[in-house]
Amino acid sequence: MTPELLLFLILLCLYHKGTLSLKFLDQVPQLDAEIVVGGLISCMVIGAKSKNPAIWVLAAEPKGADDATQFKAYAKMITLSQTNTIDDRL
Numbered sequence: 001m002t003p004e005l006l007l008f009l010i011l012l013c014l015y016h017k018g019t020l021s022l023k024f025l026d027q028v029p030q031l032d033a034e035i036v037v038g039g040l041i042s043c044m045v046i047g048a049k050s051k052n053p054a055i056w057v058l059a060a061e062p063k064g065a066d067d068a069t070q071f072k073a074y075a076k077m078i079t080l081s082q083t084n085t086i087d088d089r090l
Contacts, residue, residue: 017040018044020043020044021034021043022050025055032052032056033056035060036060037059041057064083065085067079
């Protein structure tokens with residue numbers, strides 16, 4: 001895979017994640033908060049804030065796959081040997 005193709009695929013992925021937030025706000029315009037799991041948050045914030053600057057976007061992760069929480073607590077990368085969550089992608 002060329003670097004150009006990789007960049008294109010990354011940008012395409014980010015675009016689609018950001019538009020997810022816009023779709024939520026199109027369906028529920030009075031929405032004042034979104035709870036987002038994991039890697040979606042940066043794109044969701046951009047999409048949500050572009051439509052509603054006052055909206056709150058909150059990050060969440062399952063207790064059984066809390067590597068980000070542990071990273072923040074211990075200030076080092078955490079590798080989980082196993083996860084315990086219903087979402088098999090985490």
